[in-house]
Amino acid sequence: xxxxxxxWALLSCTYKHFAPTALAEFCTNQPVTAMTPxxxxxxxxxxxxxxxxxxxxxxDSMNLGPGQVDxxxxxxxxxxxxxxxxxxxxxxxxxxxxxxxxxxxxxxxxPLYLAFLGDVDGDANAFLSKLVxxxxxxxxxxxxxxEGFSADTDLLTWMKQRHAPAIAAYVNxxxxxxxxxxxxxxxYDALQNYIEQNAAAFQGLPPRELHEKLRSFVNAxxxxxxxxxxxxxxxxxxxxxxxxxxxxxxxxxxxxxxxLLILLAPFYIIALRRLEKTDPEVxxxxxxxxxxxxxxxxxxxxxxxxxxxxxxxxxxxxxxxxVGVLKAVNYGARHFTRPGRLGRIRSIHFARWVFxxxxxxxxxxxxxxxxxxxxxxxxxxxxxxxxxxxxxNGIGYPRTNWLVRDGCIDExxxxxxxxxxxxxxxxxxxxxxxxTAADLERHTRIRLGLEILSMTDEQAREWVALL
Amino acid sequence: xxxxxxxxxxxxxxxxLVRFGYGHLTSASYALVRVKDVxxxxxxxxxxxxxxxxxxxxxxxxxxxxxxxxxxxxALGIPDSVIAGFSHEFRGGMAEQSRARQLGDxxxxxxxxxxxGSYGSEPHAVVMFFGEPNQFDSFVQTTKxxxxxxxxxxxxxxxxxNLDGNEPFGFADGISQPQIDWEQQRQTxxxxxxxxxxxxxxxxxLGYRNEYGKFTDWPLxxxxxxxxxxxxxxxxxxxxxxxxxxxxxxxxxxxxxxxNFWQFLYQQTGGNLPEAAQLGAKMVxxxxxxxxxVPIQDESxxxxxxxxxxxxxxxxxxxxxxxxxxxxxxxxRANPRNSDFPEQCLGALRKLIIMLGFGPKGFYDDLxxxxxxxxxxxxxxxxxxxxxxxxxxxxxxxxESPRGLHFICLNANISRQFEFLQNAWIMNTKFSGLTGESxxxxxxxxxxPGCPDTSAFTMPKDASLRRRVSGxxxxxxxRGGAYFFLPSLRALRYFAGAAxx
Numbered sequence: 020x021x022x023x024x025x026x027w028a029l030l031s032c033t034y035k036h037f038a039p040t041a042l043a044e045f046c047t048n049q050p051v052t053a054m055t056p057x058x059x060x061x062x063x064x065x066x067x068x069x070x071x072x073x074x075x076x077x078x079d080s081m082n083l084g085p086g087q088v089d090x091x092x093x094x095x096x097x098x099x100x101x102x103x104x105x106x107x108x109x110x111x112x113x114x115x116x117x118x119x120x121x122x123x124x125x126x127x128x129x130p131l132y133l134a135f136l137g138d139v140d141g142d143a144n145a146f147l148s149k150l151v152x153x154x155x156x157x158x159x160x161x162x163x164x165x166e167g168f169s170a171d172t173d174l175l176t177w178m179k180q181r182h183a184p185a186i187a188a189y190v191n192x193x194x195x196x197x198x199x200x201x202x203x204x205x206x207y208d209a210l211q212n213y214i215e216q217n218a219a220a221f222q223g224l225p226p227r228e229l230h231e232k233l234r235s236f237v238n239a240x241x242x243x244x245x246x247x248x249x250x251x252x253x254x255x256x257x258x259x260x261x262x263x264x265x266x267x268x269x270x271x272x273x274x275x276x277x278x279l280l281i282l283l284a285p286f287y288i289i290a291l292r293r294l295e296k297t298d299p300e301v302x303x304x305x306x307x308x309x310x311x312x313x314x315x316x317x318x319x320x321x322x323x324x325x326x327x328x329x330x331x332x333x334x335x336x337x338x339x340x341x342v343g344v345l346k347a348v349n350y351g352a353r354h355f356t357r358p359g360r361l362g363r364i365r366s367i368h369f370a371r372w373v374f375x376x377x378x379x380x381x382x383x384x385x386x387x388x389x390x391x392x393x394x395x396x397x398x399x400x401x402x403x404x405x406x407x408x409x410x411x412n413g414i415g416y417p418r419t420n421w422l423v424r425d426g427c428i429d430e431x432x433x434x435x436x437x438x439x440x441x442x443x444x445x446x447x448x449x450x451x452x453x454x455t456a457a458d459l460e461r462h463t464r465i466r467l468g469l470e471i472l473s474m475t476d477e478q479a480r481e482w483v484a485l486l
Numbered sequence: 487x488x489x490x491x492x493x494x495x496x497x498x499x500x501x502x503l504v505r506f507g508y509g510h511l512t513s514a515s516y517a518l519v520r521v522k523d524v525x526x527x528x529x530x531x532x533x534x535x536x537x538x539x540x541x542x543x544x545x546x547x548x549x550x551x552x553x554x555x556x557x558x559x560x561a562l563g564i565p566d567s568v569i570a571g572f573s574h575e576f577r578g579g580m581a582e583q584s585r586a587r588q589l590g591d592x593x594x595x596x597x598x599x600x601x602x603g604s605y606g607s608e609p610h611a612v613v614m615f616f617g618e619p620n621q622f623d624s625f626v627q628t629t630k631x632x633x634x635x636x637x638x639x640x641x642x643x644x645x646x647x648n649l650d651g652n653e654p655f656g657f658a659d660g661i662s663q664p665q666i667d668w669e670q671q672r673q674t675x676x677x678x679x680x681x682x683x684x685x686x687x688x689x690x691x692l693g694y695r696n697e698y699g700k701f702t703d704w705p706l707x708x709x710x711x712x713x714x715x716x717x718x719x720x721x722x723x724x725x726x727x728x729x730x731x732x733x734x735x736x737x738x739x740x741x742x743x744x745x746n747f748w749q750f751l752y753q754q755t756g757g758n759l760p761e762a763a764q765l766g767a768k769m770v771x772x773x774x775x776x777x778x779x780v781p782i783q784d785e786s787x788x789x790x791x792x793x794x795x796x797x798x799x800x801x802x803x804x805x806x807x808x809x810x811x812x813x814x815x816x817x818x819r820a821n822p823r824n825s826d827f828p829e830q831c832l833g834a835l836r837k838l839i840i841m842l843g844f845g846p847k848g849f850y851d852d853l854x855x856x857x858x859x860x861x862x863x864x865x866x867x868x869x870x871x872x873x874x875x876x877x878x879x880x881x882x883x884x885x886e887s888p889r890g891l892h893f894i895c896l897n898a899n900i901s902r903q904f905e906f907l908q909n910a911w912i913m914n915t916k917f918s919g920l921t922g923e924s925x926x927x928x929x930x931x932x933x934x935p936g937c938p939d940t941s942a943f944t945m946p947k948d949a950s951l952r953r954r955v956s957g958x959x960x961x962x963x964x965r966g967g968a969y970f971f972l973p974s975l976r977a978l979r980y981f982a983g984a985a986x987x
Binding site: 214215221222223225226229311314317319320355357360363364365388389390392393397399401402404428429430431435451453454460481486 | 570571574577578582583584585587588676696698699700701702703807826828840841842843844845847848849850852853855856859901902905906909910914915916919921934935936937946948949950951952953954956
């Protein structure tokens, strides 16, 4: 299972200047035998038109102010659900359905959907049961504004029936549970306080000595019950089996159908290239009010939510491209990404792509650190190729070349496109305010470094630099 | 990308401030005004002696430039449909609530506390006067002429002072500026592997290619009688170009508490002034004289004038852990001097490996965005009297007049340049893997959710525990600010309604 990461590591080692240091190696190649895998859910349901205003009011009542959820709100007290990393309610009010007219097609009338989604530790269904058990009343009030929900509906069954699975999902650090995040943050704070109290004594200490002192301190704190660093529970066997099957199954499937794929490839390429040259761009400047509405709910925390929606370009070629690319993204994200990274990007906590009722429209949801401007820049400059491959099948995306080139490099049009497709997220919850993905990574590295009994000088230097 | 034949810049159409800082004109004032009478204002604007970017020999003894806010264009009767062609941030304004939050203008910095520019009472225009000291007053009087007070209502006149190249805290200022590629000779690469100080013209002037090799959003018009004097748009056939040769001007009045700054440093170093100056240098990233804290490299850097090599020929590659120049130092935040990629001289395979996320593994590796998309051209000036560190340690006399910086910068894309810099680098408490600290000079020290304390400053060391100073005070307070459009001379005539008169 660890063959590929090993291979990558070997390749990186050939470049001496940036040879991975021992500590980083240790931190990024952790075994996966004991971890709590993350999963996600998304309940998708059409809103009853007459109840829309009421739904808006209900969702609003969960916030302290624009973009600031009350984590203990009466309807759904998010903070009480410990396995929950992120959650959101978003009304899928896509204002761009008219864009399909550029293909000479009449826009369809879609119902207005409500999406409720979250990222959790462990099994999503188990989480939903807990949710229904403890916040069933509030959820029922919200979902009673949706089609197919009546007083005698079984909430859990109703939610499960409306589950919209992600075609691709990304987790920043698979296996890192909310509990671990909290424990590691507390560890960091305790270390900082201890260092502050002993600043004079610790100045100039050789790193290994300092590491040893801090390790003893942490052990003492743990013994005294002031710090907890729980051992991971074993990875669920069922998950492990599914994971291995997925890992082997996907390439196997591709291998089996490869003769067909090779046969069809020339036709596909010709068709795609033709589409790339003729598909119209739709990137008008976004409405100032829309832009300001989005800004109002952004930058209240160091992390932001992002929800974007759009329609796929018509035709089978675009649909197959979307599915193929996103399956590949999902496969890569699941089996090969290095913890804490999506390509070169280190600011995304969770992300997913989901088809909305059918295969015509998609929603992309993510949780990222920093401002939307830095998010968009990061994408263009660091993962432009991936961005193009996954988003260029949406109507109006700036023109790509061989699927991965150009596209978002047309910065002006790309940013207008993205902003125009962004939906205001009505309610957004994050379990660890004030902490970026980099913060979480720093804390994890510190914790892992404490598990090394005797460090080399180089390891110790690197570890001390994290403090 | 790039390299496409571009028309030469018509310097006569560009306002002088884009090309020159007018450093030799040591007197300067900025008049912030609101339009009182539209016809009188337009008449004044038509007659205004606006200095172009044409090189003059000998250099001019006086100069003036003019820029407008979005409410200013509205006040001049420019149709909404035309204003809609300008960028979102310009139209929304600096003092808009969400934007203020993103810029760190909260707490004492909040627009509601500003002396000028708060939401709803923005100035309409800024008229910038520059001159040699002996001619300055008469130049201002002559330029204003008799119709000034009919045309405009003064919001405030911002005076400046000449502190001989230092900012009020006593550090050499304005040392590093991007070099503009006026000739448009440089091919903007898809991936820039080495730090370069040459920046595409389109980053600072609308209507030219930017670092992406593309055009930044800029206003175009349908041709009509009023827009007759404008250039035809190159990229959009049949349209008139209102943006070309213009740019956006960001102005912020930053009051500097010089006494507080030096007293804090003095306290932290146990009352040792040379050590206080060293701590100050760590915060700035340069000594008071302007020497960088990292060694000057032997190889030249493109776009850095050999004359300023002793102060500018460096990157932070020699200081990956921040032991010499802390990550959080002001000049390292404002210009991390990096390239697009964490490594140079790559083979295709290695490049792919890095792009897929299997490159450098260290915690601090590859955390900072590429700088070439986030450069600004600084044109600010100081105000208030000089105060040496020794004097700053004394108690302030009653009613001491304030000191600070009238920060001015030019950029074609406010959100990608000034706002990104301010939000993601200067004010960001999470910059480059740091936490709990913002810019040591400019930080507002306001707590953010989950991070009650943002007032630290960390100085990493090579092989031992970092030194961390805590409890930094707010040394700089924002007193006013606005986003302006600095039009081309043709666009200025359009605004002034020359075609109609």
